[in-house]
Amino acid sequence: MWLWLVLAAVAAQRLWELGLADRNTKRLLAEGAVEVGAGHYPLFVLLHVSWLAAIAIVTPWTMVPNLWWLGLYAALQFGRLWVISTLGRFWTTRIITLPSAPLVRRGPYRFVRHPNYVVASLEIAVLPLAFGQVWIALVWSVANALLVGWRIRVEDRALNERR
Numbered sequence: 001m002w003l004w005l006v007l008a009a010v011a012a013q014r015l016w017e018l019g020l021a022d023r024n025t026k027r028l029l030a031e032g033a034v035e036v037g038a039g040h041y042p043l044f045v046l047l048h049v050s051w052l053a054a055i056a057i058v059t060p061w062t063m064v065p066n067l068w069w070l071g072l073y074a075a076l077q078f079g080r081l082w083v084i085s086t087l088g089r090f091w092t093t094r095i096i097t098l099p100s101a102p103l104v105r106r107g108p109y110r111f112v113r114h115p116n117y118v119v120a121s122l123e124i125a126v127l128p129l130a131f132g133q134v135w136i137a138l139v140w141s142v143a144n145a146l147l148v149g150w151r152i153r154v155e156d157r158a159l160n161e162r163r
Helices: 002-030 038-058 067-090 115-130 134-160
Strands: 034-036 095-097
Touching: 002 034, 002 038, 002 067, 002 095, 002 115, 034 134, 038 115, 038 134, 067 115, 095 134, 115 134
Parallel strands: none
Antiparallel strands: 034 095
């Protein structure tokens, strides 16, 4: 029962975020923003969907989560919300850059250049560990690290034009 409640909550959160990101993306593009690196975006969608699916498929539905790991995952949501609220209308799940807008340097961006990627990377490792799925944590963390490395290079090139 825990498994389904947690996965449903995570899926609902991700769907809400996709809706918010889509609205922000459309608004930014209407203001003259451009998308960069769209080719790798479907890989991130596949990574996140397959991550949740793997947890659902491999984990016995009767598994009681480790509350320490689950608590850590819940705490990471505050970091996620901090990033989203700091970026406000500029938060998207794609690389969208508005040349006339200044770069955000407040909130978590004062401390870390790409805080959203830090939070998401930790989530990918922590949630499977809450259900004892070490291999899912390892495999998806490696896949995520490869994709995030690629994305950061693309994003940094796009943002460097605005520095």
